[in-house]
Amino acid sequence: MSLETSFSTTVLNWFDQHGRKQLPWQETITPYRVWVSEIMLQQTQVATVIPYFQRFMRRFCDVATLASAEEDDVLHYWSGLGYYSRARNLHKAAKQIVSEFNGQFPPSVQALVTLPGIGLSTAGAIASISMGIRAPILDGNVKRVLSRVKAIPGWPGKSSVTKKLWAIADELTPDTRTGDYTQAMMDLGAMVCTRTNPLCSACPLVEDCLANQAGNQAQYPGRKPKKTLPEKSVSMLMIINEQGETLLQKRPSTGVWGGLWSFPETSAPDKGAMTIDTAVTIKLPLRQLEHWRPFRHTFSHYHLDITPIKAFSSKAHVRLDDARKWRWYQLENPLELGLAAPVTRLMKKLKASL
Incomplete structure (x- = not known):
């Protein structure tokens, strides 16, 4: 043999x-x-x-x-x-x-x-x-x-x-x-x-x-050579309208969380009143901003430090013309969408806070 x-x-x-x-x-x-x-x-x-x-x-x-x-x-x-x-x-x-x-x-x-x-x-x-x-x-x-x-x-x-x-x-x-x-x-x-x-x-x-x-x-097997992962930071805006819905944005098809739905992001949010541009013709005035404790989400190639920001806006100010990119998401009766893991985690906490 x-x-x-x-x-x-x-x-x-x-x-x-x-x-x-x-x-x-x-x-x-x-x-x-x-x-x-x-x-x-x-x-x-x-x-x-x-x-x-x-x-x-x-x-x-x-x-x-x-x-x-x-x-x-x-x-x-x-x-x-x-x-x-x-x-x-x-x-x-x-x-x-x-x-x-x-x-x-x-x-x-x-x-x-x-x-x-x-x-x-x-x-x-x-x-x-x-x-x-x-x-x-x-x-x-x-x-x-x-x-x-x-x-x-x-x-x-x-x-x-x-x-x-x-x-x-x-x-x-x-x-x-x-x-x-x-x-x-x-x-x-x-x-x-x-x-x-x-x-x-x-x-x-x-x-x-x-x-x-x-x-x-x-x-055995030999270990992968160690490398220091870079760090990035972002703020996720959890915007609530008068109907208790939260705004989600569809991410690009390539890159991190490609094709998934996530909260709108900003790299340097103002601690006071602020406005988010969701499209060329859409602007949301935000109020009652509440900064939550940051947390870290680690990918294979970098660390992402996320600061959640809860805010309120009136739906009367908004028309979401492009439903392919923007959705009002009902926390009580959620849509079946692909959500990034940190978003799912924040959704549960956001629902409990309302």
């Missing part, structure tokens, strides 16, 4: 006994369900994803339903998962699958990676798990397992290290039961070969693991 065959056989034997087989996306395996789950699981823990996945599937049961939905609706069902470009790309890819592939997922890794938001590892997972195609994957869990077993130094985000790990992943992927093997490797990383305090005594690969033999598992 070759080393590659021995490795995959060991992994599959472990999976048959200990692998996860009852996750929601495993109940009825289709390319669509695997795809949505894989996108949701990027940068997000399984326990967090499960309720989002179930809710998303109830609303968007197949790729055609997702493709025909409004972006606001998609973002609403994604709200709270973060990394919202994933949801926008999911929506774009669904439209492309319907328009270019007749509603069917293309049956190759090469074609799958042409879809928005689908990288080589995600394509490999879709192809192997739902189509039975031999395709390696290299998500965070698999990177950790292979880095330790083969003692591959360096941060996996570095191109030379990534290239080496891809070569190993391809070499070890079996020709049969490729879907089970893919799930098994992800399970090993999530359940046994964890980032901290790995359960080496429960690992089927312990005898072949070079990091375990050297007793330096914590050194």
